[in-house]
Amino acid sequence: MVAALNYKKLILVSLILSFLIFISGLLIGLTFDELRTNDLTIFLNENEFQTESYLIERQFLEDFGQDKCSLAQTRVVALSDQLGEIGRTLTRYESKRLLTGEKYLQLKSKYLIFEIKLYTILKELNDNCKTEDKPIILFFYDTNDQASIQQGYILDSLVNKEKATVFSIDREFNDPLLETVKHYYNITKSPTVIINFNITKEGLTSLAELTNQIKNEA
Amino acid sequence: MISFFIWAVSFLSLFLAIFWIIVLYTKIASAPGKAEASKKITILVPALNEEQTIARTITSLQASLYKNIEIIVINDGSTDKTAEIVKKFRGVKLINNVHRGIGKSSALNAGLKRATGELLAVVDADTEISKDALNKILPSFNNPKVGAVISTIKIKNLDNFYSRLQRIEYILATFSRVLMSKLDTLHVTPGALSVYRTSLISKLGGFDENNITEDLEIALRLKYYGYAIKIEQNSIAYTNVPSDFKSLWNQRVRWFRGFIYNTGKYRKMFLSKEHGIMGRFQIPINFFTLAAILFSVSLLAYGAIREGYFILLKFLVLRWEILDISYYHLPSFREAVLNVNIGLFFPVAITFLLSLFILHKAHKSINERWSISPSLFIYFTIYPILRSLHWLTAFYKESLRSKRRW
Numbered sequence: 001m002v003a004a005l006n007y008k009k010l011i012l013v014s015l016i017l018s019f020l021i022f023i024s025g026l027l028i029g030l031t032f033d034e035l036r037t038n039d040l041t042i043f044l045n046e047n048e049f050q051t052e053s054y055l056i057e058r059q060f061l062e063d064f065g066q067d068k069c070s071l072a073q074t075r076v077v078a079l080s081d082q083l084g085e086i087g088r089t090l091t092r093y094e095s096k097r098l099l100t101g102e103k104y105l106q107l108k109s110k111y112l113i114f115e116i117k118l119y120t121i122l123k124e125l126n127d128n129c130k131t132e133d134k135p136i137i138l139f140f141y142d143t144n145d146q147a148s149i150q151q152g153y154i155l156d157s158l159v160n161k162e163k164a165t166v167f168s169i170d171r172e173f174n175d176p177l178l179e180t181v182k183h184y185y186n187i188t189k190s191p192t193v194i195i196n197f198n199i200t201k202e203g204l205t206s207l208a209e210l211t212n213q214i215k216n217e218a
Numbered sequence: 219m220i221s222f223f224i225w226a227v228s229f230l231s232l233f234l235a236i237f238w239i240i241v242l243y244t245k246i247a248s249a250p251g252k253a254e255a256s257k258k259i260t261i262l263v264p265a266l267n268e269e270q271t272i273a274r275t276i277t278s279l280q281a282s283l284y285k286n287i288e289i290i291v292i293n294d295g296s297t298d299k300t301a302e303i304v305k306k307f308r309g310v311k312l313i314n315n316v317h318r319g320i321g322k323s324s325a326l327n328a329g330l331k332r333a334t335g336e337l338l339a340v341v342d343a344d345t346e347i348s349k350d351a352l353n354k355i356l357p358s359f360n361n362p363k364v365g366a367v368i369s370t371i372k373i374k375n376l377d378n379f380y381s382r383l384q385r386i387e388y389i390l391a392t393f394s395r396v397l398m399s400k401l402d403t404l405h406v407t408p409g410a411l412s413v414y415r416t417s418l419i420s421k422l423g424g425f426d427e428n429n430i431t432e433d434l435e436i437a438l439r440l441k442y443y444g445y446a447i448k449i450e451q452n453s454i455a456y457t458n459v460p461s462d463f464k465s466l467w468n469q470r471v472r473w474f475r476g477f478i479y480n481t482g483k484y485r486k487m488f489l490s491k492e493h494g495i496m497g498r499f500q501i502p503i504n505f506f507t508l509a510a511i512l513f514s515v516s517l518l519a520y521g522a523i524r525e526g527y528f529i530l531l532k533f534l535v536l537r538w539e540i541l542d543i544s545y546y547h548l549p550s551f552r553e554a555v556l557n558v559n560i561g562l563f564f565p566v567a568i569t570f571l572l573s574l575f576i577l578h579k580a581h582k583s584i585n586e587r588w589s590i591s592p593s594l595f596i597y598f599t600i601y602p603i604l605r606s607l608h609w610l611t612a613f614y615k616e617s618l619r620s621k622r623r624w
Binding site: 014150 | 531
């Protein structure tokens with residue numbers, strides 16, 4: 001008889017060790033999920049705090065007869081940049097499926113609310129103050145839609161060249177606030193872009209078309 | 219569904235890495251002991267147009283420290299000067315195989331009929347053996363259940379990129395054979411140098427002449443009938459390997475077609491209780507490893523194509539603006555870490571580290587030096603893709619039942 005190892009015992013030991021390593025990985029993974037959620041929650045809370053602070057400061061200036069418009073330029077830009085960063089982080093996690101489930105939906109919902117809130121603030125500024133001529137775009141997209149992806153790249157270019165502020169919104173996200181916005185702008189397909197609060201462009205819109213539209217507006 | 223497969227592949231890869239390392243460090247009681255000097259070895263050298271290498275092969279055989287040998291060269295229809303060169307060597311028998319063109323098995327069977335040795339060594343005509351190669355192999359035959367003993371194969375023609383790539387492969391193959399030998403699941407007897415019991419091979423009907431990988435077939439047959447195959451690490455055979463893309467491609471497709479065909483031929487062993495660990499562990503693991511390689515490469519290819527598609531899409535929109543670095547965000551360390559799926563990355567990283575450890579041990583076990591080299595990088599990145607293509611071609615050709623040619 002050829003001397004052989006007790007392979008059943010070896011398999012058992014190997015399985016136990018593999019399970020232990022796997023479970024360790026899962027536990028570390030859960031900790032990282034927590035870290036991601038915490039990071040985003042902190043950023044969103046910070047943005048919420050800064051928005052509230054801005055609104056109160058603006059109210060104060062208005063109530064005491066001061067110029068509220070000069071304040072807007074600096075603070076709203078900062079709020080917008082901060083929100084943009086949160087959006088990019090959320091998109092990154094979403095595309096890599098690093099955030100899923102209820103927590104992710106809550107964060108996305110909160111982000112959407114903040115986007116619409118900032119968009120409303122910008123609308124109010126646009127109506128009442130003489131602001132810089134930076135374009136403001138509301139962009140409705142569908143995930144996994146090729147035209148939406150291309151529109152995203154075009155808007156990246158617009159941000160780069162025209163310093164545009166873009167609010168990207170997942171058209172299919174289930175949220176009552178989003179339904180109201182969609183209803184207001186009559187959004188039925190993706191991609192759709194709303195330029196400077198009132199010009200609606202359905203379907204893939206080229207960079208040249210967007211730039212022309214913005215120049216005509218100005 | 220894909221996620222489930224990714225998790226399954228990563229778990230089983232980790233399991234296998236741990237399993238083989240445990241096998242490596244587990245001691246077994248039996249030792250081969252000393253060789254019986256009386257056993258005569260018939261060395262069969264099948265040759266087809268080997269005028270460039272045959273003289274060196276015979277010289278190395280004649281230089282062997284083990285002298286109780288008989289050398290038979292089977293000239294398998296050579297059209298060059300192979301036969302003339304062989305005739306110049308004294309004490310070497312030359313058989314001109316009448317079944318020319320059929321393949322190596324036919325040549326080996328012609329030699330088997332004339333063999334007078336108790337043991338039968340098969341040596342490729344482009345291979346040289348170390349002086350003590352046969353001495354080292356003999357003690358393993360003290361065990362009556364051992365049907366064949368194989369050697370470590372090292373590469374002679376380490377003069378180009380393809381052979382340096384195969385060097386890593388051969389080192390790992392030898393190491394895996396050592397581990398399988400320990401587990402009693404070794405199931406290949408390479409043509410470079412393998413020694414069999416002559417009577418056993420005759421009893422089992424000789425080499426399969428309808429087979430393009432007769433070395434795998436005879437090994438599986440030995441395992442099927444309950445015989446053990448062992449490796450003697452210190453017995454070295456130096457061989458030539460394909461040195462260009464085309465010959466490497468042809469060799470690998472032939473090997474893999476042989477694997478598919480012979481696995482089918484001995485499918486009864488799959489999960490068979492009668493065949494013990496071979497049937498219940500090794501053969502299923504072979505299937506899993508193949509499936510895992512194909513799955514991983516397909517997944518990587520899908521990922522690369524998808525990424526390429528997005529880059530193309532971006533290029534169509536942005537043109538050369540795509541190169542503008544302001545579009546790209548360099549993540550901080552924290553962001554970079556948080557961007558990784560640690561749950562999956564952790565076991566994969568452990569498996570990778572264990573693989574590096576195995577690679578190190580594989581080199582050390584046969585006194586080979588290892589370093590971080592371009593060929594090592596390519597072996598772990600591009601070569602698996604090439605191997606997958608070999609496998610896919612082999613599957614394709616087997617499914618079409620296209621003619622198997624040696």
